[in-house]
């Protein structure tokens with residue numbers, strides 16, 4: 001939750017009369033609010049602010065988040081179709097995980113804080129210090145894996161056998177799991193329903209059943225995957241960043257982030273949404289409240305004569321940089337004032 005944003009609009013009226021802020025700072029602050037509110041993504045009753053873009057060389061696939069650390073794990077597919085498992089640290093640093101064998105995908109057991117790596121050499125556990133240890137060697141190339149919510153069972157999809165195996169008892173007991181034919185993008189929810197994507201169509205194998213069914217209400221041939229949020233909600237996203245919520249075998253459309261060419265999506269512990277597109281991981285920060293209630297562009301533009309003059313004197317880039325730092329300073333002042341009250 002971004003405290004600064006929430007106070008931003010409540011101070012619009014205050015800044016009109018406050019002598020602490022000079023007119024130049026005032027117009028720049030208003031310009032910043034214009035920028036935020038014109039780009040705010042409203043989905044259902046959630047509000048998202050486009051935040052950061054991490055450029056990557058390739059296509060991010062199968063994104064997962066370790067909620068405790070905020071680390072984002074994904075498979076980076078290069079132009080030459082070479083794959084690496086990478087971790088995008090909370091700090092913004094991107095690191096290739098040098099696991100033995102060819103890294104295919106990841107899965108995070110957030111209950112037990114274990115990150116698993118699927119490789120052509122079996123499954124490994126990844127530790128926060130960057131080291132890893134083998135969890136199970138099955139002699140098959142593991143493409144995808146998922147772990148049940150209580151951590152007791154792992155499902156893995158292997159290639160070229162094109163089958164799903166169920167592993168229990170700490171990697172020792174392995175059995176065929178024929179209910180799911182191949183299992184691309186395997187995901188399991190807290191009720192042990194298993195989701196997977198076949199030819200970009202999402203299916204669910206409901207707990208206790210033996211035949212997977214196509215999820216109703218999702219576009220056929222466009223799905224990127226399913227993600228289970230920290231609050232146990234099941235979300236699906238298609239290639240055009242349309243977000244759906246999935247309940248049992250039915251999905252409901254929530255809204256769009258306005259991004260094309262989505263390859264993978266994930267949500268962190270605070271329900272911030274990460275979207276992987278060719279060349280970048282985009283982040284949309286979730287806001288608990290609408291920071292733009294009462295905002296109308298014309299209202300804030302009444303006093304932009306000086307802003308326009310200012311803009312014409314400087315390059316756009318310079319202006320953006322100046323706006324950020326000045327706005328922060330202004331907001332800090334206001335935070336102090338609000339705390340004093």
Ligand SMILES: *[C@@H]1O[C@H](CO)[C@@H](O)[C@H](O)[C@H]1NC(C)=O
Pocket residue numbers: 053055
């Ligand atoms: C990331 O890529 C975008 C679009 O290609 C570019 O506009 C932006 O400057 C890049 N950002 C960084 C930090 O390199």
